[in-house]
Amino acid sequence: MEEELFPRERLQIAPGAVHVPDWLDAGSRRDLLTACRAWARPPAGLRSVRTPGGGTMTARQVCLGWHWYPYAYARTVVDGDGAAVKPFPAWLGELGRRAVADALGPAAVAAAPYDIALINFYAGDARMGMHRDADERSEAPVVSLSLGDTCVFRFGNTETRTKPYTDVELRSGDLFVFGGASRRAYHGVPRVRPGTAPPELGLTGRLNVTLRVSGL
Template sequence: MSESTDALIPRPRRVLAPGAVHLPGWLTPDRQRELVTLCRAWASGPVPMRAVTMPNGGVMSVKSVSLGWHWLPYRYSRTADDVGGGAVAPFPDVLRTLGRDAVTAACGPEEGAAYEPDAALVNYYDDAAKMGMHQDREERLNAPVVSLSLGSSCVFRFGNTENRNRPWQDVELVSGDLFVFSGPSRFAYHGVQKILPDTAPSGIGFDGRLNITLRQTGLA
């Protein structure tokens, strides 16, 4: 996979902090369209895409569907306990291969070969959706987190590992971009500040933003 060649201003690989790597244009346009088609199928069942209700009663503006393990705030389950209790769809082989390739590209072949993702969270953002600063801490391992962007661009805020406050860096993530958290940055706070409307590439097949996040849970 190679960086997009049609950008007027090149966007080089960036290491925002040790273990936090941004690879712009990592997914080719054809691969992006393939993943959008797959996301449509995953969102249709067996567990439908839904807006997650937080323990405090708030409802997330992002809509999500899980694969491999069903994500609920602060835990994983094999069943969708918040939407009917059905069994979550298996983790797809295509995402296992993609995750290993992503970690290899960001962290090197040794880490890529050892990466065994078993959970995916597919998030859909409309133009008004956002996600507050948070850590990915439900996993039992500190294996890398792989994040893939499709559709509209967003302002992604990458923070520190101690709290939700400064220091942080704001990064524009564009369709096809890869972002990997690993090592010292594995538990960094992060969030999506806003979606940038009308920035999706032509032919992507939908409005808004899709984010595919791959994780290795360490659960049996």
């Protein structure tokens, strides 16, 4: 990507919600992508998520630590191949803790370790409707890491799926953390911009790695 006239700066989008551009360096992006490709393989690999209403999410997903399905957690892929969920690696938890410390300060780092990863893959036409991360018992901040194509990330309020909300451009390597007063805010991805991934990454589409503390 060509050098920009004005470098992107970190922004507080709402109380407890911070966007940090280019948080992952080039080597970390490649390493995380390599890990995601391994996690996506079966068993307990990348799957399409079906909603209780009979629909199918356009973003496909794989889970680590705990398996999420609408709207609960399990230790096996109960809505897929039934395999045991892949383990959550300690290094990923340390990455999450460092992300929270960098974005919100050391005092915001939860005492309990991160133990859930939801990894969503977005093809060019994939979307994610406005929703809250509300199936965890912990109020620890949510960590979101982006790889590949740029997306429009819509960050809203805690009361409604509608306005007020703020649209944020998330690019490959960006970090977004939300906790505190914004922990239960509605958020979604109304648009992915195909073909915007850095060519050197070798990824077509967008990967979003979301880290959470279950409290389970």
